[in-house]
Amino acid sequence: MKLAILALDGVFDTGLSVFLDLFSAANEVAAEQGAARPPFELRVVGVRQRIRTAHGLTMGVDPADEMRQPDWVLVPALNTKQPARLVEALGRRDVRDAMAMLRSWHAQGSGVGGACIASFLLAETGLLDGQEATTMWPLAPLFRERYPRVRLDESRMVVASGRVVTAGAAMGHLDLALWLMRQASPETAALVSRLMLVDKRPSQAQYIIPDHLAHADPLIERFERWARERLARGFSLHDAADALAVSPRTLQRRMEAVLGKSPLAFFQDLRVEHAQHLVSIGQGLEEIASEVGYADAATVRSLLRRKLGRGVRELRSALA
Incomplete structure (x- = not known):
């Protein structure tokens, strides 16, 4: 595979290194067998002769426009985690040139993959319009605000949509490399994963912090505060809207636009987050059920397994 x-x-230095190290390891494993x-013919290419990484390391790269058509193009993330800096970076001349190369390669049949913030670059090309992504x-x-035509599900670790594949946050570079x-x-x-101790992470759900996402919008931040005080009481859309002095329709539409989920779904996320915290400090399941508004311990067990992909015993052993 080219x-x-x-x-x-x-x-992002780690993202670039992950791609290089994992595929080199795969070639070594194949040789030993x-x-x-x-199995992998690997080249680092760019739209300039040299690049400077986020940590200031410089390296020469092959000209992208001189490379024979690759089977797959992988894009490691830029190390720009702040929204304003990211938007600014997407407008850079070299980034726009790279997007043109991606569109050209994709049109000729190459697959394209990006991890972490690189998903923004892929979305900017238009290749993800109408497709699923993470x-x-x-x-x-x-x-969601910038690319409303993309069907985003940030709970997933790797999403393949035809010949475009996206992967989740930072260490998603590992998952993308192993997927390919x-x-x-x-x-x-499987052998590379075991040799390099890369655990399977099918979902980002257990890492997501609802409080962090809520801060993306003032109304949602107010809703989050209202919801946290009522986890044990259950959810009512009309009660929430009344407390926030907006219509139920306004609250519903804002939540969908910013977070891609309903107020009830976000309320459930808060319940899961709180239940996970209580599990981590050793509280009994019946007490946890009462604190997060569920009837019994069995319901809590089922909820955690469904949302996080782990049972109570696994969560406690991981935190031990």
Whole structure:
């Protein structure tokens, strides 16, 4: 498989290194197993002759426009986590040139993948319009605002939509590399994952902090404060709207636009977050059920398993 890593100035050092290290490891594993040739032909390319990483390291890169058509192009994230800086970076000349290369390669049949903030760059090209995607979960509200034609689900770790694949926050570079590796050889991907101690993370849900997302919008921030005081009482859309002095329709539409979910779904997220915290400090499940407004411990167990992909015992052992 011919792979191009499209690197730009300000690239997230770890993301670039993850791509290089995992595919190099895959080639080494294949050689040890007697493969006649490396399964991955890897080149770092760019729209300039040299790049400078976010930590100030410089490296020469091959000209992207001189590379023969790759099977896949992987884009490591830029290290720009603040919304204003990210939007500014997306307007840079080299970034716009890189987008043009991605559109050209994709039109000729190449697959395109991006992890973390690179999902913004892919969305900016228009290749994700009408498609599903994921991104770095703290920036999901900005993503929804900027790209309303993309069906975003930030709870997922890797989302493949045709020949465009996106992966979640920062260490999602690992998940994206392993996803692509599995397309070539599931056995090699499994061995590399075990050798490099890369755990499976099918979802970002257990890492998402609802409070952080709520701060993206003043109305949602007020709703979050109202909801946290009422977790044990249950949810009423009309009560919430009355308390916030808006119509139920306004609250519903704002939540969908910013967070991609209903007020009830966000209320449930807060319940899960609080229940997870109480589990971590050793509180009994019956007490937890009472504090988050559920009838019994069985309901709490089911809720945590469904939302986080882990049971109570797994959550407690992970925090031990």
